[in-house]
Amino acid sequence: MTTPLAPDPNIRKPGFRAIKIQLWRSIPLGGFLLSILVSLIIWFAPLPGLNLAGRKTLAVTLFTVVWWIFNLIPPAYSTLLMLMGYLLLDLATPEQIFHIWTLPLMWLIIGSFLIAAAVTKSGLAGRIATFFILRYARSYRSLISLSYVLGFVLSFLIPHPFPRALLLMSLMRAIIQKSGMNAADAASVGFSVFVASTATSTILLTGDSTLNLATVGFSGTSLGWLDWPKYMAVPGILASFLMLGLHLIVFRQTGEVHIDRSALELERKKLGPMTRLETVTLLWVALALLLWITDSLHGMDPAWVALLVVVGLSLPKVGDVLDAKDLGSGVNWPIMIFVMGAMAIGTVGKANGLADWLAAMLMPAIPPQNPYLFATLVGGGTMLIHMVLGSALACMSIVAPPMVHYAVSAGWSPLFPALLVYTAVAIHYIFPFQHVAILLGQGETGGYSTRQVLKYGLPLTLVTLIVLIPIEVTWWMILGLV
Numbered sequence: 001m002t003t004p005l006a007p008d009p010n011i012r013k014p015g016f017r018a019i020k021i022q023l024w025r026s027i028p029l030g031g032f033l034l035s036i037l038v039s040l041i042i043w044f045a046p047l048p049g050l051n052l053a054g055r056k057t058l059a060v061t062l063f064t065v066v067w068w069i070f071n072l073i074p075p076a077y078s079t080l081l082m083l084m085g086y087l088l089l090d091l092a093t094p095e096q097i098f099h100i101w102t103l104p105l106m107w108l109i110i111g112s113f114l115i116a117a118a119v120t121k122s123g124l125a126g127r128i129a130t131f132f133i134l135r136y137a138r139s140y141r142s143l144i145s146l147s148y149v150l151g152f153v154l155s156f157l158i159p160h161p162f163p164r165a166l167l168l169m170s171l172m173r174a175i176i177q178k179s180g181m182n183a184a185d186a187a188s189v190g191f192s193v194f195v196a197s198t199a200t201s202t203i204l205l206t207g208d209s210t211l212n213l214a215t216v217g218f219s220g221t222s223l224g225w226l227d228w229p230k231y232m233a234v235p236g237i238l239a240s241f242l243m244l245g246l247h248l249i250v251f252r253q254t255g256e257v258h259i260d261r262s263a264l265e266l267e268r269k270k271l272g273p274m275t276r277l278e279t280v281t282l283l284w285v286a287l288a289l290l291l292w293i294t295d296s297l298h299g300m301d302p303a304w305v306a307l308l309v310v311v312g313l314s315l316p317k318v319g320d321v322l323d324a325k326d327l328g329s330g331v332n333w334p335i336m337i338f339v340m341g342a343m344a345i346g347t348v349g350k351a352n353g354l355a356d357w358l359a360a361m362l363m364p365a366i367p368p369q370n371p372y373l374f375a376t377l378v379g380g381g382t383m384l385i386h387m388v389l390g391s392a393l394a395c396m397s398i399v400a401p402p403m404v405h406y407a408v409s410a411g412w413s414p415l416f417p418a419l420l421v422y423t424a425v426a427i428h429y430i431f432p433f434q435h436v437a438i439l440l441g442q443g444e445t446g447g448y449s450t451r452q453v454l455k456y457g458l459p460l461t462l463v464t465l466i467v468l469i470p471i472e473v474t475w476w477m478i479l480g481l482v
């Protein structure tokens with residue numbers, strides 16, 4: 001009879017932590033298999049009213065969305081794969097898929113990144129942010145509040161939320177490291193920077209030169225720089241306060257925070273007087289703001305204003321701020337590819353009937369005449385589609401055109417549904433991939449993970465509905481838009 005071997009005391013069984021690591025490593029494979037399964041179901045499922053091309057488009061899009069969710073590869077490469085799927089399956093022409101490159105929108109985004117690079121490179125934005133931080137950074141709560149204040153102030157100088165958030169995060173990171181705050185509070189402060197960028201971007205037309213201008217385009221109306229805050233400043237400011245309050249409730253301070261005022265004062269003294277580059281940059285940005293505000297007088301598209309200012313910032317003597325290297329490092333090309341793909345989803349979906357099918361599936365045949373009920377249907381339907389598609393811009397690209405047509409048939413202003421769709425995707429998300437600004441800060445950049453986003457995103461759904469229905473509809477009724 002064989003005696004069983006005694007367990008070797010030098011061999012350790014995998015603990016709970018090791019099992020978690022093994023499961024985590026299996027997620028990419030699980031995500032890949034899920035993407036295949038979802039796309040096959042959509043491809044072959046009988047979906048009444050949706051033609052074969054629309055079904056294939058939905059299958060390819062959802063395949064990519066799953067890759068975005070599980071972050072199987074960087075989102076830009078997933079997006080390129082999706083675009084190749086559209087082309088190889090003959091779902092749209094190259095002209096339709098890459099149509100965004102012929103629109104001012106894409107060039108305004110590029111111009112915005114380069115203006116942001118100039119404002120950051122010259123030190124002007126850092127000086128302004130330091131001014132506010134030095135005077136008002138006194139506690140954990142004040143740091144989070146400053147994320148919103150500076151998010152709005154810097155939107156006058158940097159017409160895109162991504163570079164604004166990255167600049168502010170670089171300053172906040174220095175404070176976080178010197179304050180002695182624990183990991184949970186540090187993640188909360190970092191998260192607040194990127195959350196604030198979504199709310200404060202809704203106040204000015206150039207607060208988000210991607211979503212905001214796309215909204216105007218989808219509405220088919222002419223909206224000047226000063227017209228946008230007329231409709232969106234009050235909802236945007238109230239949304240910022242509500243989201244700030246939600247943040248302070250969800251992420252309560254868990255440890256001590258010591259703001260070294262003397263160190264901040266030392267940093268301010270290191271800046272010295274305003275430099276020539278800062279002055280030159282301020283003058284060119286002021287010119288951009290002046291031309292944007294007076295666009296109804298001269299008729300120049302904001303994109304061409306941005307490119308004009310970019311060229312001015314590169315000129316000798318009167319510029320000298322931007323150089324050839326900034327064309328590569330100043331523009332976030334992975335984000336540009338993601339934006340290109342998001343717009344392609346809308347273009348392809350509209351061309352083969354997917355957009356109309358989605359609207360018909362979510363909305364009643366006869367549009368309601370009550371504006372609050374209409375806003376509930378449009379906003380709620382948009383949020384549902386946003387949860388599926390994942391991308392704010394992709395969702396708006398698909399939903400806005402049919403919703404505008406649907407609203408006009410009921411006698412509503414086309415701007416009414418366009419702004420509702422915009423709000424639903426601009427400030428609402430549950431997972432990081434559902435908003436590019438939140439995705440941008442995830443990980444080492446902002447110090448937060450999917451867990452923090454999910455914890456905040458779930459109650460954010462209620463806040464978004466409050467902004468959409470009682471706040472925006474009532475305000476627009478007062479202005480006569482509704």
